[in-house]
Amino acid sequence: MRYADDWVAGFQFRGDAERFERAVAERLGQFGLKLHPDKTRLIEFGRFARDNRGRRGQGKPQTFDFLGFTHCCGKTRKGKFMVLRLTSAKRLRAKLQAVKLELMRRMHRPIKEQGQYLRAVVAGHGRYFGVPDNGARLSVFRIQVGRLWHRTLCRRSQTHHLPWRRMHRLIAHWLPTPSICHPYPNQRLIVTTRGRSRMR
Known part of the structure; x- marks a missing residue:
């Protein structure tokens, strides 16, 4: 998965991942570039990571951040593996700090104007x-x-x-209650044809 210069590559075997990392480093080196040492990690992730690490006494699988989300090895209610995506703590703190500064700038504006601004912020988030x-x-x-x-x-x-x-009334009026508006990733790949059959 890639977005601009941020990307995540997944492999079934560790050896493949290590060879890929070396190949990328060599390729970037040809252009005078290099992988960021603090942002490049090789981690064990996926449906078998929890059991494998548990047998080695290494604790829970590691997580990684990508596009504002922290990706974790999770489980469905039926116990099956799923990629759990949570708002990253770093992104959450940064956004709240930006809202704080903007509210200070708008401190003396009418409550209605502040409410409209915050409604857009919460809805967009x-x-x-x-x-x-x-x-x-x-x-x-x-x-x-x-x-x-x-x-x-x-x-x-x-x-x-x-x-x-009174503040609770303002919050209830201006700040929309959060809701889940995106489907599970596998549901995005379902295509319904004219014959009503489905392809994945």
């Missing part, structure tokens, strides 16, 4: 990160945005404290 099993982190983002907004409104009115009872 949900449209990107609204993948299956990421609902908890979507909720965390919405809650944290609400807290930042409350802190901003209290700061601009130094003589009055905004009660949480």
Whole structure:
């Protein structure tokens, strides 16, 4: 999988992965480039990683970040392997910091204007990160945005404290409740033909 200069390559055997890593390093070297040492890792990942590492006493499989998501070895409710995608902690912190700074800039703007801005932020965050099993982190983002907004409104009115009872009404009105808007990856590959048969 590749997006611009970020990519992830998967292999069944470790030897293939190591040969590929050497080949890429050599190829980039021909153009005076090299792999970033802090962003290039060779990890054991996939449906057998948990059992294999467990037998070696190495603990849980490692995770990796790609396009704002932390990818983990997870399980379905039936115990089958699945790739669990969660909003990366680094991306979450960065976005909340950006919202905090923007709210400070808009501190003295009308509540309606602030609410419209935050509604767009929370909705956009949900449209990107609204993948299956990421609902908890979507909720965390919405809650944290609400807290930042409350802190901003209290700061601009130094003589009055905004009660949480009123703040909850503002949050309910302006900040959309997160929802999962993307299907599971395997559902994206289902094609329905005119004959109503399906191909994968």
